[in-house]
Amino acid sequence: MGGLLDKIQTTGDIKKLKKEELDSLCKELRCFLIQHVCKTGGHLASNLGVVELTVALEYIFNLPEDKIVWDVGHQAYIHKILTGRKNNFPSLRQLDGLSGFPKPGESEADVFAAGHSSTSISAALGIAKARDLQGKNNNVIAVIGDGSMTGGLAYEALNNAGREKTNFIVILNDNQMSIDHNVGAISKHLNSLRTSNRYRTLKDNFKQFRDQVPLLGKATYLVLEKVRDSAKLLFIEGAVFEEFGFKYIGPVDGHNLEEMIEIFQNVKDMQEPILIHVKTTKGKGYLPAETNPGHFHGVGPFDMKTGNGIGKSGGPSWSAVFGKKMVELGKKNPNVVGITAAMCSGTGFEDFQTAFPERFFDVAIAEQHGTTFSAGLASQGIVPVFAVYSSFLQRAYDQVIHDVCMENLHVVFAIDRAGIVGADGETHQGVFDLSFLTHIPNMTVLSPKNAWELEEMLEYAVNECKGPVAVRYPRGTAEMGFAEYKAPIQLGKAEIIQNGNGIAVLAEGHMLHAAQEAVKLLEKDGVDAPMLVNMRFISPLDEELLEKLTFSCKHIFTVEDNLRKGGFGSKVLEFYSDGGYQVNVTNLAFPDQFIEQGSQSQLFFRYGLDGEGIFRKMKDKIGENYGR
Numbered sequence: 173m174g175g176l177l178d179k180i181q182t183t184g185d186i187k188k189l190k191k192e193e194l195d196s197l198c199k200e201l202r203c204f205l206i207q208h209v210c211k212t213g214g215h216l217a218s219n220l221g222v223v224e225l226t227v228a229l230e231y232i233f234n235l236p237e238d239k240i241v242w243d244v245g246h247q248a249y250i251h252k253i254l255t256g257r258k259n260n261f262p263s264l265r266q267l268d269g270l271s272g273f274p275k276p277g278e279s280e281a282d283v284f285a286a287g288h289s290s291t292s293i294s295a296a297l298g299i300a301k302a303r304d305l306q307g308k309n310n311n312v313i314a315v316i317g318d319g320s321m322t323g324g325l326a327y328e329a330l331n332n333a334g335r336e337k338t339n340f341i342v343i344l345n346d347n348q349m350s351i352d353h354n355v356g357a358i359s360k361h362l363n364s365l366r367t368s369n370r371y372r373t374l375k376d377n378f379k380q381f382r383d384q385v386p387l388l389g390k391a392t393y394l395v396l397e398k399v400r401d402s403a404k405l406l407f408i409e410g411a412v413f414e415e416f417g418f419k420y421i422g423p424v425d426g427h428n429l430e431e432m433i434e435i436f437q438n439v440k441d442m443q444e445p446i447l448i449h450v451k452t453t454k455g456k457g458y459l460p461a462e463t464n465p466g467h468f469h470g471v472g473p474f475d476m477k478t479g480n481g482i483g484k485s486g487g488p489s490w491s492a493v494f495g496k497k498m499v500e501l502g503k504k505n506p507n508v509v510g511i512t513a514a515m516c517s518g519t520g521f522e523d524f525q526t527a528f529p530e531r532f533f534d535v536a537i538a539e540q541h542g543t544t545f546s547a548g549l550a551s552q553g554i555v556p557v558f559a560v561y562s563s564f565l566q567r568a569y570d571q572v573i574h575d576v577c578m579e580n581l582h583v584v585f586a587i588d589r590a591g592i593v594g595a596d597g598e599t600h601q602g603v604f605d606l607s608f609l610t611h612i613p614n615m616t617v618l619s620p621k622n623a624w625e626l627e628e629m630l631e632y633a634v635n636e637c638k639g640p641v642a643v644r645y646p647r648g649t650a651e652m653g654f655a656e657y658k659a660p661i662q663l664g665k666a667e668i669i670q671n672g673n674g675i676a677v678l679a680e681g682h683m684l685h686a687a688q689e690a691v692k693l694l695e696k697d698g699v700d701a702p703m704l705v706n707m708r709f710i711s712p713l714d715e716e717l718l719e720k721l722t723f724s725c726k727h728i729f730t731v732e733d734n735l736r737k738g739g740f741g742s743k744v745l746e747f748y749s750d751g752g753y754q755v756n757v758t759n760l761a762f763p764d765q766f767i768e769q770g771s772q773s774q775l776f777f778r779y780g781l782d783g784e785g786i787f788r789k790m791k792d793k794i795g796e797n798y799g800r
């Protein structure tokens with residue numbers, strides 16, 4: 173690999189290239205990207221789609237003085253390669269490696285961190301206003317996808333930005349895709365703009381006019397050039413963005429470097445809010461990704477030649493178990509409906525969508541709306557099951573409290589990707605939901621130990637619960653172990669896996685597996701069989717059991733896939749402290765910090781939450797009483 177890309181070692185080096193070289197640079201970038209992402213995995217399709225857009229932006233604007241804010245940030249790989257991180261690219265999304273998202277700590281060219289969608293316009297506006305207050309005159313650009321443009325926060329920001337007479341550019345990268353196909357009225361509106369030829373007409377009109385002027389003098393020509401340039405900036409009727417106060421430019425071909433370079437040159441330094449609508453193709457330039465952009469949105473390692481995945485194909489994922497059970501529940505109960513916020517395939521909801529299209533709602537990237545919409549449905553006797561990634565539900569904290577729990581409405585939250593998710597890192601780790609849900613009055617929170625229990629809990633949540641209920645389960649292959657433990661689910665009741673004295677290990681959800689491994693190691697080390705418990709309910713806790721333990725156990729350990737503060741263990745401690753019990757409780761959980769990227773197993777190991785790590789921590793704690 174080499175040539176032009178080798179000349180780009182640091183931010184701004186791209187500007188040393190000749191304009192005629194940029195097409196070749198784009199080709200090299202695509203090869204580089206595919207060759208590396210096929211090994212590391214990552215958000216390939218979105219990045220292939222923005223190669224020319226990123227090159228044009230970074231060729232015209234002056235980084236790092238000019239600020240580019242990437243929405244979600246999953247499409248910032250080309251930006252990373254062009255801003256000094258090419259050599260580190262093999263470590264993308266790996267433990268201690270390059271982040272898959274913009275990170276100001278990684279480079280001065282990364283202005284604002286992201287991972288969750290629809291934040292770019294707000295953040296960029298803040299950056300632009302700070303610039304104005306500080307008397308600077310750099311450009312500020314938000315790059316947002318059409319999927320992210322369905323998030324409410326983007327409109328709060330447009331509403332605010334449209335009245336500012338300041339240098340502020342929004343690039344709307346429209347590939348008609350979210351992860352799955354984009355949905356909703358905004359998507360339709362963008363489609364009507366995409367297919368309009370008004371921008372082309374203006375350009376063509378100019379060409380016709382110019383060709384008709386005989387013996388064009390240089391001065392006239394220059395005036396016409398200016399007219400043509402400003403023609404691109406003309407108010408185009410019908411684009412919703414104009415109503416917000418933005419000057420709308422588009423649609424522009426996002427794979428045509430020349431066109432984009434010309435437009436960016438024109439808008440650079442303009443003192444008003446401008447929105448440039450750029451049309452791109454997700455997966456551009458790599459056939460498997462162009463053909464199946466949903467799959468290549470976020471992909472694991474794959475064979476570059478065929479696009480086929482590489483690596484172990486274990487059993488069904490937790491999401492697949494959820495999806496299959498939902499079809500069964502939907503068949504039995506016509507009141508059950510499914511809701512997703514643009515994560516239909518990720519949450520395993522596709523079969524339900526196919527089976528019950530009229531009972532399935534993709535609300536787009538709108539977790540807040542999805543939650544309140546569910547509350548509305550529940551208020552009328554429908555049973556909504558909102559499948560949502562743990563970290564994205566953070567968005568809807570107020571809606572969960574104010575619209576669901578306060579009214580004690582029967583909304584079922586199927587919380588996918590709860591706990592450590594791995595390579596997406598800090599922004600996506602689902603390690604807060606136990607802390608932000610279990611203290612809300614009326615909310616029931618359950619965690620399954622295995623696939624069977626997830627199904628049982630869903631059945632329980634849908635058919636037996638009366639109020640708000642959340643079932644949380646992790647990313648990855650569903651656990652099948654403990655198949656012989658099938659006690660029926662009962663409100664607030666834990667499941668005893670192994671009786672014992674002296675030591676009790678209370679496990680949350682899938683952490684039971686690591687906890688059992690640790691217990692076996694303790695036994696092997698000469699400790700009398702500790703008690704092992706699958707808690708099942710994190711809220712309400714099995715208080716009867718907790719009280720009983722105070723008579724038989726000297727040491728109580730809690731194990732969970734969540735941060736320590738406010739989590740399962742914290743609740744157990746609180747119970748004992750409130751009741752004035754004298755017990756020795758140790759919480760084994762992730763430390764109270766943002767947890768970095770890495771594979772799930774690497775992170776469980778690093779934080780001592782794999783079987784061996786739990787064993788060591790327990791051994792340390794038991795100390796002088798060890799072995800008795």
Ligand SMILES: Cc1ncc(C[n+]2csc(CCOP(=O)(O)OP(=O)(O)O)c2C)c(N)n1
Pocket residue numbers: 218221244246247287288289316317318319320321345347349350351454469513514515537539564567
């Ligand atoms: C709040 C939030 N919800 C959901 C997601 C998951 N997610 C990541 S990218 C994406 C699609 C974004 O589509 P778009 O902005 O059009 O980008 P594209 O991948 O098409 O370039 C979704 C739903 C997220 N990152 N943040």
Ligand SMILES: CC(=O)[C@@H](O)[C@H](O)COP(=O)(O)O
Pocket residue numbers: 215244246287288351469470518589593596647
């Ligand atoms: C960028 C983003 O938010 C999603 O693409 C996310 O990375 C998907 O995660 P999963 O791979 O766990 O579905």
Ligand SMILES: [Mg+2]
Pocket residue numbers: 317318319320345346347348349350
């Ligand atoms: Mg898109």
